[in-house]
Amino acid sequence: MGDYDVDIIKELEQKADLIRHHVIDMTCEAGSGHPGGSLSSADIFTALFFQVMRHDPSYPQWDGRDRFVLSKGHCAPAYYAVLAESGYMPVDELWSLRKLGSRLQGHPSRTMLPYVEMSTGSLGQGLSVSNGLALAFKLDGSDSRVYCICGDGEMQSGQNWEAGMFAAHYGLDNITAFVDRNRLQIDGCTEDVMAIDPIADKWKAFGWHVIEIDGHDMIQILDACQEAIATEGRPTMVIAHTTKGKGVSFMEDNAGFHGKCCTPEERVQACKELEGCQ
Amino acid sequence: MKYMAQRDAYGDTLVRLGQHRKDLVVLDADLSGSTKTGKFAKACPDRFFNCGIAEQNMMSTAAGLAAGGKLVFASTFAVFATGRCWDQIRQSITYPDMNVKIVATHAGITVGGDGASHQCLEDLALMSSLPRMTVVVPTDAVETVKAIEAIAEHRGPCYVRMGRSKVPVLTDEDDPFEIGRATLLREGHDISLIGTGQMVAACMEAAESLAANGISAEVINMSTIKPLDTATIASSVASTGCVVTAEEHNIIGGLGSHVASFLVESCPVPMERIGVRDRFGESGEPEELLEKYGLTGHHVAEAAVRVIGRK
Numbered sequence: 001m002g003d004y005d006v007d008i009i010k011e012l013e014q015k016a017d018l019i020r021h022h023v024i025d026m027t028c029e030a031g032s033g034h035p036g037g038s039l040s041s042a043d044i045f046t047a048l049f050f051q052v053m054r055h056d057p058s059y060p061q062w063d064g065r066d067r068f069v070l071s072k073g074h075c076a077p078a079y080y081a082v083l084a085e086s087g088y089m090p091v092d093e094l095w096s097l098r099k100l101g102s103r104l105q106g107h108p109s110r111t112m113l114p115y116v117e118m119s120t121g122s123l124g125q126g127l128s129v130s131n132g133l134a135l136a137f138k139l140d141g142s143d144s145r146v147y148c149i150c151g152d153g154e155m156q157s158g159q160n161w162e163a164g165m166f167a168a169h170y171g172l173d174n175i176t177a178f179v180d181r182n183r184l185q186i187d188g189c190t191e192d193v194m195a196i197d198p199i200a201d202k203w204k205a206f207g208w209h210v211i212e213i214d215g216h217d218m219i220q221i222l223d224a225c226q227e228a229i230a231t232e233g234r235p236t237m238v239i240a241h242t243t244k245g246k247g248v249s250f251m252e253d254n255a256g257f258h259g260k261c262c263t264p265e266e267r268v269q270a271c272k273e274l275e276g277c278q
Numbered sequence: 279m280k281y282m283a284q285r286d287a288y289g290d291t292l293v294r295l296g297q298h299r300k301d302l303v304v305l306d307a308d309l310s311g312s313t314k315t316g317k318f319a320k321a322c323p324d325r326f327f328n329c330g331i332a333e334q335n336m337m338s339t340a341a342g343l344a345a346g347g348k349l350v351f352a353s354t355f356a357v358f359a360t361g362r363c364w365d366q367i368r369q370s371i372t373y374p375d376m377n378v379k380i381v382a383t384h385a386g387i388t389v390g391g392d393g394a395s396h397q398c399l400e401d402l403a404l405m406s407s408l409p410r411m412t413v414v415v416p417t418d419a420v421e422t423v424k425a426i427e428a429i430a431e432h433r434g435p436c437y438v439r440m441g442r443s444k445v446p447v448l449t450d451e452d453d454p455f456e457i458g459r460a461t462l463l464r465e466g467h468d469i470s471l472i473g474t475g476q477m478v479a480a481c482m483e484a485a486e487s488l489a490a491n492g493i494s495a496e497v498i499n500m501s502t503i504k505p506l507d508t509a510t511i512a513s514s515v516a517s518t519g520c521v522v523t524a525e526e527h528n529i530i531g532g533l534g535s536h537v538a539s540f541l542v543e544s545c546p547v548p549m550e551r552i553g554v555r556d557r558f559g560e561s562g563e564p565e566e567l568l569e570k571y572g573l574t575g576h577h578v579a580e581a582a583v584r585v586i587g588r589k
Contacts, residue, residue: 110345111373118370118374119370125366128335129342132342132345133346135327135342135343136345139324158334159335159338162330163338170327
């Protein structure tokens, strides 16, 4: 759909790998964290923060900015990495993740790190928060949008469906939400733990505009965001099919890396693979 | 004595505030006729959003609206406002310190016929255990107006508790109201009766009957549970030397617990708590339930006599 400059796409892809590299380094320095889902959503994060969203790191509280809500708060490493690479904070601060006194809490905290629009971590609440932000924009006549990344396991939480009804009922077409459909959650495959499919049909039935994409294809991510902006009267849910642990061979499709960092040896291997991509 | 429903005062105050506070947005969960937010819905339809029977979404949506710069009031019955969505309040409202006002009606056993499922006796415990939360329990309709105005001006999460019934008007329009400040309704020197919500009226009734027996009771209206006005408690017990607390709530985690915690750490005195003694309620007329569960003026007076005997 979109006609993108090849260099821009290449740059975004390289940026996504840099974000992945940061995720590995941050979680290894912290000794804990959630690399799997951070890696699967890294391309979406990159597209949003470096191409799609309207924001200004030199003026973080700018009223006209788009808002980002990380509903799956455990993927904070990827969030912090794009904030740092955008210029909101020094990259060196990333290594303070999960350490005592750090602004980079294990899950994002609005009061600790002011660039975080909403504290998250307890799953299932981000879409509702997005509803509130989107409603505030409508009341103010603002054309700002709300971007929200949800996990796929998170779809098991009933509040998402309350939020889904609300957003459709009030015609919140200024919401672009993503389901990072990596098919894995802590206890295993989503379809074994508690099936969420047919997830696209469910969101369609709830009155949302639904787009299915390869969540690692930068052009498809950008196209989906454009399509969402052009969609009137309905919120948009992008079902982004992804691979958990994407970019690191031994982490890919491995539920064991949902909430566990690499060993020092694995870290060397992971960084080598990610540097090879760049 | 004049009787008025606090929730009517709440609805009217929202309408009045909404006229000049254009940032005021009100949410309800299919109970706007009962909570009286329906009055605001009628006056300012573009700033009222019914969330349906989905309280969890309502609370997190309220947080999002606050993040978008709005002054948000979210209302439903106390049992749903605090119990059904405690995690949403914790994670999306108090932890991120959002300017959301949760105003609950139908708290306590005087909900009556609906029975225990709807008689919330745990909300003060649930809300006061959350860091950053302010917890206000106005005693009557007149004080409700001032409490709603005060929380609208206060920056940060607030919980306001009201009942369903019409309750006696004890305060005057000219009486000062401040969040975190108790008021002395009657001076005395033998015992401090500290009440909250509609139990302040029971304390006043008890003080009258105690006076007839030569006992001078001081009555304090503890209209804020958190932050607790410890200075007023300390100064009262310094002269009376004993306390009875009274609340339409479980004795665990409510006014009595908070007052006891303060006194034990600073100036222990004989004390008794009037409240529901760790039970669920049941269906019945409000007056029948108050009598059965030990929440009337004579229960307060009897406790006062016992406590004075322990001095």
